[in-house]
Amino acid sequence: GAGLDGLSVAIVGDIAHSRVARSNLTLLKTLGAKVHLVAPATLLPKALTEKADSYSYSLDETIDEVKLDAIMMLRVQSERMNASFFPSEREYARIWGLNQDRLARLGKDTFIMHPGPMNRGLEIDARSADSDRSLILDQVANGVSVRMAIMYHLLAGGTE
Amino acid sequence: MTKFTLVGATLADGASANITVSGGTITAIGSQTEGDIIDVSGLVALPGFVDLHTHLREPGFEQSETVLTGSKAAALGGYTAVHAMANTHPVADTAGVVEQVKALGDEAGYVQVQPIGAVTVGLEGKQLAELGAMAQSKAKVSVFSDDGKCVSDPLLMRRALAYVKSFGGVIAQHAQEPRLTENSQMHEGKVSTELGLAGWPAVAEESIIARDVLLAEAVGSRIHICHLSTAGSVEIVRWAKARGIQVTAEVTPHHLLLTDENARGYDPVFKVNPPLRTANDVAALREALIDGTIDIVATDHAPHPAEAKDCEWSAAAFGMLGLETAASIAQEVLIDSGLSDWKRFTEVMSTNPAKISGIEGQGQALELGAPANIALIDPKASRTIVDGGASKSDNQPYRGLTLKGAVVHTIYRGEFTVRDSKLAK
Numbered sequence: 001g002a003g004l005d006g007l008s009v010a011i012v013g014d015i016a017h018s019r020v021a022r023s024n025l026t027l028l029k030t031l032g033a034k035v036h037l038v039a040p041a042t043l044l045p046k047a048l049t050e051k052a053d054s055y056s057y058s059l060d061e062t063i064d065e066v067k068l069d070a071i072m073m074l075r076v077q078s079e080r081m082n083a084s085f086f087p088s089e090r091e092y093a094r095i096w097g098l099n100q101d102r103l104a105r106l107g108k109d110t111f112i113m114h115p116g117p118m119n120r121g122l123e124i125d126a127r128s129a130d131s132d133r134s135l136i137l138d139q140v141a142n143g144v145s146v147r148m149a150i151m152y153h154l155l156a157g158g159t160e
Numbered sequence: 161m162t163k164f165t166l167v168g169a170t171l172a173d174g175a176s177a178n179i180t181v182s183g184g185t186i187t188a189i190g191s192q193t194e195g196d197i198i199d200v201s202g203l204v205a206l207p208g209f210v211d212l213h214t215h216l217r218e219p220g221f222e223q224s225e226t227v228l229t230g231s232k233a234a235a236l237g238g239y240t241a242v243h244a245m246a247n248t249h250p251v252a253d254t255a256g257v258v259e260q261v262k263a264l265g266d267e268a269g270y271v272q273v274q275p276i277g278a279v280t281v282g283l284e285g286k287q288l289a290e291l292g293a294m295a296q297s298k299a300k301v302s303v304f305s306d307d308g309k310c311v312s313d314p315l316l317m318r319r320a321l322a323y324v325k326s327f328g329g330v331i332a333q334h335a336q337e338p339r340l341t342e343n344s345q346m347h348e349g350k351v352s353t354e355l356g357l358a359g360w361p362a363v364a365e366e367s368i369i370a371r372d373v374l375l376a377e378a379v380g381s382r383i384h385i386c387h388l389s390t391a392g393s394v395e396i397v398r399w400a401k402a403r404g405i406q407v408t409a410e411v412t413p414h415h416l417l418l419t420d421e422n423a424r425g426y427d428p429v430f431k432v433n434p435p436l437r438t439a440n441d442v443a444a445l446r447e448a449l450i451d452g453t454i455d456i457v458a459t460d461h462a463p464h465p466a467e468a469k470d471c472e473w474s475a476a477a478f479g480m481l482g483l484e485t486a487a488s489i490a491q492e493v494l495i496d497s498g499l500s501d502w503k504r505f506t507e508v509m510s511t512n513p514a515k516i517s518g519i520e521g522q523g524q525a526l527e528l529g530a531p532a533n534i535a536l537i538d539p540k541a542s543r544t545i546v547d548g549g550a551s552k553s554d555n556q557p558y559r560g561l562t563l564k565g566a567v568v569h570t571i572y573r574g575e576f577t578v579r580d581s582k583l584a585k
Contacts, residue, residue, distance in 0.1 A: 040292075041325035046380075057326035084319035087281075087288035095292045095326075 005032035008053075010062055012038040012096060013074030013123050014085075016045050020074060020115040025051055033069075038062050040096065042085040059096050063105050070111040070135075073098050073124045089122055098124045103131065111135045161575050163187070163195030169205035169536065171526060172502040179205060181532040184574035189528060200536055203568055206506050208240025208533035209487065210513040210522050212303070212332075212410060213386060213458035215479070216242070216273070218264060219257070220249025225463040225552045227261065230483070231270035232550035233461070235577035237483040238535030238567040239271050241514070241522040246278040247308035253278035253289035255297035262299040269585070270577045274519050277301040279320050279331060283309050288320060295327035302518045305332035307386055308433075310368060312338050317372060321381040330408075330516065332384040333372050335393070336434065340364035345474055347420040347435040355423060357473060360435045362390040369393050373400035373407050382406040384516055387460050389415050389434040391444035398453045408516050410458035411445050413489035414480055414557055418442075422557075428469050428476030429557050432462070446493050450500045455512045459486045463553030480557045484549045487537060488563035495539065496564060521573075532574040541566035550583065 009028055015021045015037050025048060028035050034053040037044060041057055049055040056062045063071075076092060086092045093099075098112070112124075112134040120126045129136060163182035171177055180188035180195065188194065216230040225233075227244070234242045244261055246252035252261060258275040265273020277294035281287045283306045294301040304324060311317045311333060320331050341364045346352050348359025369385055373396065376383040388394060388409050400407045414432065419439050422430040430436060448454040462479025469476050490509055494500040514523025521531040543566050545558040570578035577584055 040323055041381075042319055042322040084288050084316055084323075086323065087290045087292075091290045091292050095296075 003032070004028065007033045007069040008036060008066055009033050009070045009072060010036040010038055010066065010068050011072045011074065012059055012098070014043050014076050014080060015039045015048055015074070016043040016085075017077070017080070018074050021048065024072065036062055036066055036068070038096065040086050040092075043080070059102065063102055068106060068110050070113055071098070071106060072113040072115070074115065075117060075119060076123045093122050097122060098128045100125065100127060103128045109133070113139060116140060164198055165192065165194050165196070166198050166200045166205060166534075166536070167193060168199060168201030169203060172204070172206055172506045174502075179526060179534070181534075181571065181574050184532055186526060186528060186530050186532050189526065200569070202540070203536040203538050204502055205526060206238075206502065206535050206537065207510040207523055207526055208535050208570065208572065209238045209509040210517075210519065211239050211242040211459050211461070211483065211486075212384075212456060212513040212517060213307070213412075214242040214244055214461045214483065215247070215463065216244040216261070217463060218248065219260065223465045223552075227264035227273060228268040229550060229552045230461070230463070231265065231268040231273065232583055233481075233483040235270040235570050235572065236550050236567065236581070236583065237485070238487050238537065238570050239483060240533035240535070240570065240572045241272040241274060241519055242483075243274045243276050243303055243517060243519075245307050246276050246305060247283060251278050251282050252276065253281050253283075255290070255293040255299070258294050258299035258301050259297050271572060272519070272522060274517065275299045275301055276307075276332070277304045279304045279306045279311050280316065285309065285311055285313055285316065288316065288323060291320075291324055291329065292327060295329055302327070302329045303332055303384070303516070304329055305334065305386065307332065307334040310334050310336040310338060312368070314371060314375070318375050318379060321376055321379045321383060325381050328518070330382045330384050332386050333368065334386050335365045335368035335372070337364045337368050340367075344435075346423050346431065347437045349420060349438060351420040351423060355426070357423070362392050362437065362441075365390055365434055366392040366396060369396050373397070373405050376407060377403070377405045382408070385409040387412050387415065387434055387458070388445065388448070388454060389437050389441065391441045394444045394448040394453055398448070401453065408455045408512070409453070410456045411449055411454045412460045413457060413482055413486045415445055416442060416449070416457075416493050417489055418557060423473075426473045428471065428473050429480065429555050429559070431473060431476050431478055432480050433478035446497075449493060449508060450504065455508065455516065457486060457490050457508045458513065459483050461551075462555075463551050464555050465553055469555045480555055481549070481551055481553065483551070485545060485558055485563060487535070487567055488565040491537070491539060491565040492563070532571055534569075534571040535567055536569040537565055538568050539565050541568075
């Protein structure tokens, strides 16, 4: 694997309700990376923005101003729309979704990540999810291994 | 238009100066005389006025007003920018409608028309409108309001106050608890009791303002309160500002002058939302405008056709004209009263409204390089208000009154829209 020191990772989406955002914020920073949070103001709690290296309401500005090594899109639940965190799926996708225009403006070495499951067309479009820079399938595979390891250590009490 | 110089203008700070305008910009201030000479001795030259609360009625209610007729009325009032409220038909809750309103304003060419976007879809108070789409449209909406109606659902208001931060915008609340004002007709008090008209309690406004300033504090957002009308509302805003809450507030000219006593006689020209209140409220609002608790004068210009006003009080629509008379009323409250000055006048009529909205090129001090948006007032003129103004409607509450002060010239982006108190184009 590669070291994460000094790398920049953006986490984009429903930060407020995401376990992934919380654990990644802690782990990435522990491993030396810089974390940038992007979301509408309704989904960016102060307790988390205070821990991040930066936060923004604008995905376009973040892509244009920060040299990102990876961008992690979080799943957006449509229930959040019904609780008025944003007006519509269309507006969410337009402003905070990873689409071809934004994919083109990311560096050609920027990795695309997503913890899954994905709402293709909402927070991430299909072509971004399936692009050659996407690590999403690796994330799924690695997630299985990590869960196995955690369960083994907790249940079997082993240290190997 | 060719270069011209306004000679002998009095500026807001009392200094006398000649102002040269060329290519839409102020190119010199001093004792120069360049280009066509226009004598403005005796006139006060101020940044063109900015109205944060106007109803232009188009699309959908063109029988009352259109963007063109409303723009003309605004220019006659010394305005070079107006913010058009969203309660049109269709409601201005999408990028499409706000872009259309802006295009109509640009085509009319009398003032800068800046659309306001609705907070909720259809003003129904149930679902957030696409604030982002409107903010990022050609209309560049930054002020959002369901005015006409209150955003009464506290969760929706909380989300709106938070969501609008994503675009640097502000929610402007029409504070009216709907359950306390069902079928209300006029201010609830001694006069309403005597007249037998259903009352509109002050607490219906105050309770929403109290809730919303606390929500703004919790969310860490700005909030703007439309048409403050009661002494109690003033106290709440004063408290909130002292606490560091980012609240701004407006007052209409009619709430600075008229009271519920005007309802005696049942003339619906005096029916308005929020209603005309008591003399005590008027005094508190005037004091607040001077001491800074209230940030701006905003007309809430609300034209209605005869069918909606020439009827019994309870059937009549709410609202009165305001654009062509606002400056005179501001002059009475701030200047002729001896209680304030033209600097404060400029703040409440131009600088502060432009700051709240973020509109570019407006509300800027008259200085070298500034856009040439200028209003020239003759403070000593006296005019009796009659029908036949530029508005398509005639619901004029000051009919027959004599008001001091008159707008003589209005210059918008370097061109005269009003010359010698008449439309110039």
